[in-house]
Amino acid sequence: MTQFSRRIFLTAALLFLSAGLAWAEEVLLTIETGQGIETYDRARLEALPQVELTTHTTVTDGPQHFTGPLMRDLLADAGVTSDTVLALALNDYEIDLPVEDFTRYDVIAALTMNGEAMSPRDKGPIWIVYPRDAHRELQDINFDYRWVWQLTRIEAK
Amino acid sequence: MNQATFWRTTVPVLLLMLCVGLLVYGFLRLRAIEDSMRLDDATNMVWVISQTQVEALELQVVLAESPGDTGRIGEQYDLFRSRIDMLTQGPQLRFLERLEVAGPVVGAARAAQRLDPAVRQLAPYEEQALSREMGVLVRELNRAANRAMVSEWRVLSDRLGSYRTAVAQVAYSLGVGVLLAIYLGWRILADRRARLDAEILRERSQRLEEDLDRERATVAHWRDFAAVVSHQFRTPLAVIDSAAQRMYRRGQPAAPEVLEAKQATIREMVGSLDRLVDAALLIGRIDHQIVRPQQVIVDLAPPVRSIVEEMRRRHPGRRISLAVEEPELHAWCDAKLVQHALMNLIDNAVKYSPPDTAVDLTLFRQDEQVACTVADRGPGLSDAEAEKLFARFQRGEDAPAAGTGIGLWLAQRLALLLQGRIAVQPRTGGGTLFTLWMPETPPNQKEDAE
Missing domain, CATH: 1.20.1330 (f41 fragment of flagellin, N-terminal domain)
Structure with missing residues (x-):
């Protein structure tokens, strides 16, 4: 193998590796904590305690099964201490969420729906899911708009 | 429904x-x-x-x-x-x-x-x-x-x-x-007011009814009274009239002894009329509340003795006895009115019993009352008559029945005026027994003492 071909191979291998790493390390969620910025890839999100939640949603039929970390665990992990956070989605949806919601209810940052990872084409990568079936007061339009899907960024306010 | x-x-x-x-x-x-x-x-x-x-x-x-x-x-x-x-x-x-x-x-x-x-x-x-x-x-x-x-x-x-x-x-x-x-x-609220109104109306009509009853009784009383009085006045007047006629029969004076007897009869009848007038006036004064008893606690024995003496004088031919059971018998009364009542009872007894029988009085004490009985041997009253008379006396409103005389009625009025009463019952062995009861102490005072 010539020097050139070896260089080609190395370059290709590096490229491949970096591409692979890039997929694995693709940032799904950015949290601006006020003191700094925390980024989360799938692995870091999955390293947090995973919670299962089965509930109806307003945009689907029948109960859906979700898994993902609790929002309060996620914010604690990032070091967010504010009372309100701004949630931003891929589709430019943005909404203020009171942090109290996450302490009062077991709200999760769902990564999977019915056992499959959610993609941006669906409602992924992250869907904020409220335990709607467990609390009657959550079955209200005032909470329905807090179900941010395609979540990509959280900013402490 | x-x-x-x-x-x-x-x-x-x-x-x-x-x-x-x-x-x-x-x-x-x-x-x-x-x-x-x-x-x-x-x-x-x-x-x-x-x-x-x-x-x-x-x-x-x-x-x-x-x-x-x-x-x-x-x-x-x-x-x-x-x-x-x-x-x-x-x-x-x-x-x-x-x-x-x-x-x-x-x-x-x-x-x-x-x-x-x-x-x-x-x-x-x-x-x-x-x-x-x-x-x-x-x-x-x-x-x-x-x-x-x-x-x-x-x-x-x-x-x-x-x-x-x-x-x-x-x-x-x-x-x-x-x-x-x-x-x-x-x-x-309306129901309650209606009930109250009805209650007031009922009370008012009841009062009216009572007033009417009282008025009727009063009218009946005076009608009877008038009848009795006229009868009782007429009797002595008739006697006087007949006596006077005898005194001058056939245009010449009667024998002296007849004259004397007729004069005595006339005097007796005048006395009787006098007493009748007194009684009628007294009743009128009682009814118009002019006479007010002067009631005090007094020993009844002396005034009773005195009236018995008086009655003996008035009826010289009759035996009138008096038994006083205790040396002193105090009662709450007006002695003069008690005398008057007894006088009428004795008069009544004398009048309605045979001349040869005695009239017996007994003064005694019983159940915190002082009583004086006047007993005669007249025809007596059947139980029913006595009861009727007694009941009439209790009410004190009815006028005397025909033949009973104004005296009994007056006695009864006086007894009630003194807050006492007169009971009447048949006497054992024949005759009638009247009892005048007087309280020993004023009724109010007794209540206060209790």
């Missing part, structure tokens, strides 16, 4: 039930409103449709600005797909079906789904076709958004209308309930 029971019981109970029913109905309606005042359906469909429209337009822009840029096109296509996929499934699709725009929207969506850049890179003509499909979809979505808006406003308006109706019903039921409650309260 009569009319009064119906109006006084059945109607109020029915109204009360109606009142409670209306309040319960109002309460239930309010609960229903509370439950329904919650936005839970897909009531934000206009927004969902418009967001899909935005992503479709964005995709058109990206396709126009960066043809062949797989990355940008892919990202925007994902965002578009997330919107259109959601819109064409589940509750959202059913909503579109209700608006009757599901067909065109789903058709345009299928066409766009066939041109998926993630499956294979799109050729330039395919990118143009995707852009055209976006244009079609945007127009369909526009129609859908219009209809959704109209539908949502209609739903909202219907809902507000039903709330208005419900609130009005609640208001009416509360209003009617309150009116009924006021009516019932008024009924209760």
Whole structure:
């Protein structure tokens, strides 16, 4: 193998590796904590305690099964201490969420729906899911708009 | 069930039930409103449709600005797909079906789904076709958004209308309930007032009845009194008249002894008339409350002895005995009036018993009363007569019966005036026994002492 071909191979291998790493390390969620910025890839999100939640949603039929970390665990992990956070989605949806919601209810940052990872084409990568079936007061339009899907960024306010 | 029971019981109970029913109905309606005042359906469909429209337009822009840029096109296509996929499934699709725009929207969506850049890179003509499909979809979505808006406003308006109706019903039921409650309260008050009025009326009529009875008794009393008095006056006058005639019969004076006897008779009759006038006047004074007894606690033995002496003088041929059981017998009375009463009792006994029989008086004490009996051996009274006389005496209102004489009646009036009484009963062995009872102490004082 010539020097050139070896260089080609190395370059290709590096490229491949970096591409692979890039997929694995693709940032799904950015949290601006006020003191700094925390980024989360799938692995870091999955390293947090995973919670299962089965509930109806307003945009689907029948109960859906979700898994993902609790929002309060996620914010604690990032070091967010504010009372309100701004949630931003891929589709430019943005909404203020009171942090109290996450302490009062077991709200999760769902990564999977019915056992499959959610993609941006669906409602992924992250869907904020409220335990709607467990609390009657959550079955209200005032909470329905807090179900941010395609979540990509959280900013402490 | 009569009319009064119906109006006084059945109607109020029915109204009360109606009142409670209306309040319960109002309460239930309010609960229903509370439950329904919650936005839970897909009531934000206009927004969902418009967001899909935005992503479709964005995709058109990206396709126009960066043809062949797989990355940008892919990202925007994902965002578009997330919107259109959601819109064409589940509750959202059913909503579109209700608006009757599901067909065109789903058709345009299928066409766009066939041109998926993630499956294979799109050729330039395919990118143009995707852009055209976006244009079609945007127009369909526009129609859908219009209809959704109209539908949502209609739903909202219907809902507000039903709330208005419900609130009005609640208001009416509360209003009617309150009116009924006021009516019932008024009924209760009116009933109570009517009962009070009826009570007052009843008392008043009772008083009138009593007054009338008293007036009737008084009239009867004076009528009888007048009859008795005229009779009693006439008798001595007739005796005097006949005596006077005998004194001058055949134009010459009678023998001296006859003359003397007739004079004695005349004098006796005049005395009797005198006493009758006294008695009549005394009764009149008692009735007009001119005579007021001067009641004190006094030993009755001396005045009784004195009146017995007096009566012995008045009836020289008759034996009148007196037994006093205790040295002193104190009673609460007016001695003069007691003497008068006894005088009448003795007169009565003398008059209605044979001349050869005695009249026996006994003065004694019994049950905190001082009593004086006057007993004769006259024809006596049957139990029924005695009872009748006794009852009449108790009432003290009736005039004396014919033949009883004004004296008994006066004695009875005096006894009552002194807060005593006269009892009458047959005497063992024949005759009648009158007893005058006088209290030892004033009744009030006795009560105070207790």
